[in-house]
Amino acid sequence: MGFWQRFLQLDRKWIFIGIAIVVIIPLIKPLGLPIKPTKPVIDLFTYIDTLGPESDPVMVVTGFDPSTMPELMPMEQALLRHCLTKGIPVISFGGLYPAYIGMAKMAIDEVSADFPDKKYGEDYVFLGFIPGVSAVILSIGIDIATTFGNDYYGTPIDSLPMLRGVKNYSDISLVVDVSGSSTPEYWLMYAQERYGVNIGVACTAVSAPAFYAFLQSGQFVGMLGGLKGAAEYEELMARKGYPTGRRPATIGMDSQSLAHLLIILLIILGNAGYFIVRRGERRQGIIRRKK
Amino acid sequence: MSISTSIWVWMAALLTLMVYSFLYKDNPFYRLAEHIFMGLSLGYTLTILWYNYIIPRVYEPLFLPPHQWSLIFPILLGMMTFGIFSKKYSWLIKYPLAFYVGGYAGLRIPLLLQSWIIRQVEASFLTPDKFTSLMSSINAILIFAGLFATLIYFYFSKKREHGFGAAAQVGIVFIMVAFGAAFGYTVMARISLLIGRMQFLLHDWLGIM
Amino acid sequence: MRRRLPVIIAFGIGFLMLIQYFIPHPRSEEFYNVIVQQWFIIIFAFMYIFALRSFFMHHITKVKRKKEGYIFSAVAMVSVLFMLLSGLITSRGPFFDSLYNYMIAPLQGTMFSLLAFFIASAAFRAFRARNVQATLLLVTATIVMIGRVPIGDYLWRGMPDLVEWIMTVPSMAAMRGIRIGVGLGAVATAMKIMLGIERSYMGGE
Amino acid sequence: MLIGLLFFFGQMPITVVATTDSISLKPPTNLRAMDTPNDHGESITLFWDRPLDISNIEGYQIFREAEDESLHLAGYAPVNKTEYLDQLGLRNNVEYQYSMRSINPEGVVSIFSELPPVVTAYPQWFKKNEVNILIMIIIYLGLVVYFVRIARKGKKIFLRRIPGLDALEEAVGRATEMGKPILYVPGIWPMDEIGTIAAMNILKPVSKKVAQYESRIIVPCIDPIVMNVAQQTVKEGFTEAGRPDRYNQDDVFFLTSAQFAYAAGVNGIMVREKPATNLFLGVFFAESLLLAETGNATGAIQIAGTDRVPQLPFFVAACDYCIMGEELYAASAYLSEDPRLISSIKAQDWGKMAILISLFFGSVFSIFGLRFILSWFSAG
Numbered sequence A: 001m002g003f004w005q006r007f008l009q010l011d012r013k014w015i016f017i018g019i020a021i022v023v024i025i026p027l028i029k030p031l032g033l034p035i036k037p038t039k040p041v042i043d044l045f046t047y048i049d050t051l052g053p054e055s056d057p058v059m060v061v062t063g064f065d066p067s068t069m070p071e072l073m074p075m076e077q078a079l080l081r082h083c084l085t086k087g088i089p090v091i092s093f094g095g096l097y098p099a100y101i102g103m104a105k106m107a108i109d110e111v112s113a114d115f116p117d118k119k120y121g122e123d124y125v126f127l128g129f130i131p132g133v134s135a136v137i138l139s140i141g142i143d144i145a146t147t148f149g150n151d152y153y154g155t156p157i158d159s160l161p162m163l164r165g166v167k168n169y170s171d172i173s174l175v176v177d178v179s180g181s182s183t184p185e186y187w188l189m190y191a192q193e194r195y196g197v198n199i200g201v202a203c204t205a206v207s208a209p210a211f212y213a214f215l216q217s218g219q220f221v222g223m224l225g226g227l228k229g230a231a232e233y234e235e236l237m238a239r240k241g242y243p244t245g246r247r248p249a250t251i252g253m254d255s256q257s258l259a260h261l262l263i264i265l266l267i268i269l270g271n272a273g274y275f276i277v278r279r280g281e282r283r284q285g286i287i288r289r290k291k
Numbered sequence B: 001m002s003i004s005t006s007i008w009v010w011m012a013a014l015l016t017l018m019v020y021s022f023l024y025k026d027n028p029f030y031r032l033a034e035h036i037f038m039g040l041s042l043g044y045t046l047t048i049l050w051y052n053y054i055i056p057r058v059y060e061p062l063f064l065p066p067h068q069w070s071l072i073f074p075i076l077l078g079m080m081t082f083g084i085f086s087k088k089y090s091w092l093i094k095y096p097l098a099f100y101v102g103g104y105a106g107l108r109i110p111l112l113l114q115s116w117i118i119r120q121v122e123a124s125f126l127t128p129d130k131f132t133s134l135m136s137s138i139n140a141i142l143i144f145a146g147l148f149a150t151l152i153y154f155y156f157s158k159k160r161e162h163g164f165g166a167a168a169q170v171g172i173v174f175i176m177v178a179f180g181a182a183f184g185y186t187v188m189a190r191i192s193l194l195i196g197r198m199q200f201l202l203h204d205w206l207g208i209m
Numbered sequence C: 001m002r003r004r005l006p007v008i009i010a011f012g013i014g015f016l017m018l019i020q021y022f023i024p025h026p027r028s029e030e031f032y033n034v035i036v037q038q039w040f041i042i043i044f045a046f047m048y049i050f051a052l053r054s055f056f057m058h059h060i061t062k063v064k065r066k067k068e069g070y071i072f073s074a075v076a077m078v079s080v081l082f083m084l085l086s087g088l089i090t091s092r093g094p095f096f097d098s099l100y101n102y103m104i105a106p107l108q109g110t111m112f113s114l115l116a117f118f119i120a121s122a123a124f125r126a127f128r129a130r131n132v133q134a135t136l137l138l139v140t141a142t143i144v145m146i147g148r149v150p151i152g153d154y155l156w157r158g159m160p161d162l163v164e165w166i167m168t169v170p171s172m173a174a175m176r177g178i179r180i181g182v183g184l185g186a187v188a189t190a191m192k193i194m195l196g197i198e199r200s201y202m203g204g205e
Numbered sequence D: 001m002l003i004g005l006l007f008f009f010g011q012m013p014i015t016v017v018a019t020t021d022s023i024s025l026k027p028p029t030n031l032r033a034m035d036t037p038n039d040h041g042e043s044i045t046l047f048w049d050r051p052l053d054i055s056n057i058e059g060y061q062i063f064r065e066a067e068d069e070s071l072h073l074a075g076y077a078p079v080n081k082t083e084y085l086d087q088l089g090l091r092n093n094v095e096y097q098y099s100m101r102s103i104n105p106e107g108v109v110s111i112f113s114e115l116p117p118v119v120t121a122y123p124q125w126f127k128k129n130e131v132n133i134l135i136m137i138i139i140y141l142g143l144v145v146y147f148v149r150i151a152r153k154g155k156k157i158f159l160r161r162i163p164g165l166d167a168l169e170e171a172v173g174r175a176t177e178m179g180k181p182i183l184y185v186p187g188i189w190p191m192d193e194i195g196t197i198a199a200m201n202i203l204k205p206v207s208k209k210v211a212q213y214e215s216r217i218i219v220p221c222i223d224p225i226v227m228n229v230a231q232q233t234v235k236e237g238f239t240e241a242g243r244p245d246r247y248n249q250d251d252v253f254f255l256t257s258a259q260f261a262y263a264a265g266v267n268g269i270m271v272r273e274k275p276a277t278n279l280f281l282g283v284f285f286a287e288s289l290l291l292a293e294t295g296n297a298t299g300a301i302q303i304a305g306t307d308r309v310p311q312l313p314f315f316v317a318a319c320d321y322c323i324m325g326e327e328l329y330a331a332s333a334y335l336s337e338d339p340r341l342i343s344s345i346k347a348q349d350w351g352k353m354a355i356l357i358s359l360f361f362g363s364v365f366s367i368f369g370l371r372f373i374l375s376w377f378s379a380g
Helices: A003-008 A010-026 A039-049 A066-086 A098-113 A134-140 A143-148 A183-195 A208-216 A226-239 A248-290 B008-023 B026-061 B070-087 B090-122 B134-151 B162-205 C006-020 C025-065 C068-091 C092-126 C132-149 C150-155 C157-168 C171-195 D001-011 D018-025 D127-150 D163-178 D195-213 D224-240 D258-271 D287-297 D309-318 D327-336 D338-369 D372-376
Strands: A056-064 A090-093 A124-126 A174-179 A200-201 A220-225 D029-035 D044-049 D057-064 D069-078 D083-086 D096-103 D182-187 D215-223 D252-254 D277-283 D300-308 D321-324
Touching: A003 A248, A003 D215, A010 A248, A010 B162, A039 A174, A039 A200, A039 D372, A056 A066, A056 A098, A056 A124, A056 A183, A056 D001, A056 D287, A066 A098, A066 A124, A066 A174, A066 A200, A066 A226, A066 A248, A066 B162, A066 D069, A066 D127, A090 B026, A090 D277, A098 A124, A098 B070, A124 D001, A124 D163, A124 D309, A134 B162, A174 A183, A183 A200, A183 D044, A183 D069, A200 A208, A200 B070, A200 D083, A200 D372, A208 A220, A208 C157, A220 B008, A220 C006, A220 D083, A226 A248, A226 D372, A248 B162, A248 C006, A248 C092, A248 C132, A248 C150, B008 B026, B008 B162, B008 C092, B026 B070, B026 C025, B026 C068, B026 C092, B026 D163, B026 D300, B070 B090, B070 D083, B070 D224, B090 C025, B090 D127, B090 D195, B090 D224, B090 D309, B090 D338, B134 B162, B134 C171, B134 D338, B162 C092, B162 C157, B162 C171, B162 D309, C006 C025, C006 C068, C006 D300, C025 C068, C025 D224, C092 C171, C092 D287, C132 C150, C132 C157, C171 D127, C171 D182, C171 D195, C171 D309, C171 D327, C171 D338, D018 D057, D029 D083, D044 D096, D069 D083, D083 D287, D127 D182, D127 D338, D127 D372, D163 D182, D163 D277, D163 D321, D163 D327, D182 D258, D195 D215, D195 D327, D195 D372, D215 D224, D224 D372, D258 D287, D277 D287, D287 D300, D287 D309, D300 D309, D309 D321, D327 D338, D338 D372
Parallel strands: A056 A090, A056 A174, A090 A124, A174 A200, A200 A220, D182 D215, D182 D277, D215 D252, D277 D300, D300 D321
Antiparallel strands: D029 D044, D044 D083, D057 D069, D057 D096
């Protein structure tokens, strides 16, 4: 049996080992493969980047649980970092479902630890979960203080200096929903269409195609899709010289790229082998027939 | 960063490794993780069922005032399942099954019609607003043709001859492109999951990245 | 009668649930809620008794007969009781949450992530250009795969756009076609059940 | 929650700042309030015309008052809107008085608009906007019944082959030859999905074949109702084949209750029991490839079928045969050889044809500005 024949029957364990290697090695020793930001990411980044300390706050909504955390946590952290770096007031909203609040807390705690000069209540606030889903989105459009009452830590909204003068969506420059589900559609339907607030979306690679239509129609300001979107956002921040932290998405993206390349390589080699073996078999067939 | 000292993180890490051992071959570690997993998930489901469903939707309405006595009917219906213990009355289980399956069948009909048929058809008409540019016109016609061919591919009661056969051939071309695209598209998400698990092992557990 | 009554029940409740959809009145919503959130749940709960019986019988038999690997059956049974009791005793307290977060969730995530390996081996094995159809499948998959990572962008600027075009034009056309077909088939099946033409789900006649 | 909100809004002071700005700022005109149609009540729709000069306006504040609700801010709409749906804290059959005013970015407000007549929200008994769906159901039901009647008269219907189903018999036979069991995985969704019901419908003819071949079938279940149905179905299948003695209830069992735990368990069964044939028929999600790839590694013949479109590529890649989409529903009819079931497939085809014709003529007419066919397919 020739090399190609054996290759075609390659035990899948070798493929598994290959995938493990190309995923693990870049995580330990990042390669720094180049990343080229795409338009939806640039749009969202630029929108936030033009804001400043005097702008209306940006609201970052947490919409994911541990199952989609690998993709979405880097996005949420990059967005929070960007805002804090630029001094844009940030409202971190713990989400429409109770399962998301833990993720939101983790994100804001980790990021704010890197910005010791930013004060809670003045530079950023953290709003907790309240039940109601679409009713919550609607009532933020009327009055934030009465919707939430207190922030996550139990402080009345009225006594948070940052939120003075922030009444509803008309005083918010952008809502970004970092979501592992279809909640961006709720924000679109209830906040954007009803109240005209700008919406950005950060979602998993799987749900990104579903939101493309809204992006094209201009209903979303911009979009981060999957680990790639997060990595592009980190890249844009790095280009501007902003602090980016550990850049988890960029690190992950190296693994992602290598894994894709390995799979493609396997497909190509598999087909090459297939054709070589088949041609060999055909030739043998011809020889046999001649005999 | 250094290796984790939390017993919980260690537990999670060991279970993770046990599952990955399946990639080499079936072994007692995988088998242990598998059975723990099956057991814990079932226990979890039962707990959730108890607190989120049985207590608020059955126990409380029935035993707390105002008593919702009508719930006796589904309970009787449910008790009919016990018929399977006896040969003579085993047919009794057909009643709750008929109720449950029949009810859902009726419930699904308008929903299926709306989201799987009407919305899809509604979006597929070639209306003048789809012909704003050359590219959009080509795309609109391609989608339209692809949809036609795919539907014809699934036609059961006609021989695939002449035009019909050709259309079905075109249909399978579109279907294969769609499958390839879906496959390729999913690769990214699956690799991301693996990266997430590896980051857990390397960062949260071993503390080496 | 014994044969017809279940069919009549299936039709009756099916018809009511169908009509309910078209009535927005709170009465109709209440009917829906009672049936779906209470009646169906109760039937479901009774069926669960049998599911649990099946689960434990399956494993107890293994342990009793000391079948190969019976120890794992014991582990499975202990795990159920352990999780259930820790949920009930602590009324879903932090310990219960930790069991979920550090045992169930990682197991779930890891099982899910096995797909990264399997998708690679499946692609290697299945994506061979045997005929036109298979070639289309593998070429599209490869293009989409490469267009999704930054390298695709470097190979050819238009790569991400091409991927998007594939997703939104030919792929969408086929997906829609399949969906409409599935919709028609599912509605027909549901109607056959309501009409009692199809009743293998209750064991047949 | 909503009651709480209402309470808050009720407490809110309304500050009216009268400045020169507030005089130049004009309120919306022609405010109309009506009950939102085709709903369960508790909702009112407002319409208005924009003021002529909107240059300095940021949006409109909407106020509401009732006998037991003092005048309070009930909503907000951005400047370009002319419609608002009020659903927060409304009650049926209560008379509400609405009013509106404009607000500029500095928070300066205009005077109130003219008051429209009082309005009440009330529920309706029929969704008039979805009557098209009802009509389609009736027509389709008529088609199904019609073809079933024709079948009773004994008219033969041509059906094309489905390769996966043709292979089924061979796959069952192979398992018997090898003396190994057949694994039937009925998906991971409860009995409320039509795809799962279809899986149960196929299970009966399959188990009948299994009994005829004196083979063994293993059916691990994830849902209690599916398990009960599967037990009934397999038992009946064995009985019909005249082999009730071969039915083993312990082979149709409840495995566990969660998606990936189930996948882990089924994988375990596949590598330990080494079934000769794996059938994955029903509703599958991400676990599809986990199962199919493990089954492939054990060398089993695999036939898969699902109505979940996103999972089809994985089954196509990792299984020997794949029953695609609606073929799953047709499969039980094909296998049962019951003319009544087979005939209903004809109704499906007619449905397809009707859709194709509507799409074609709807598109052609719409180019000439006639949109009546399009309106049949508007969802609500």
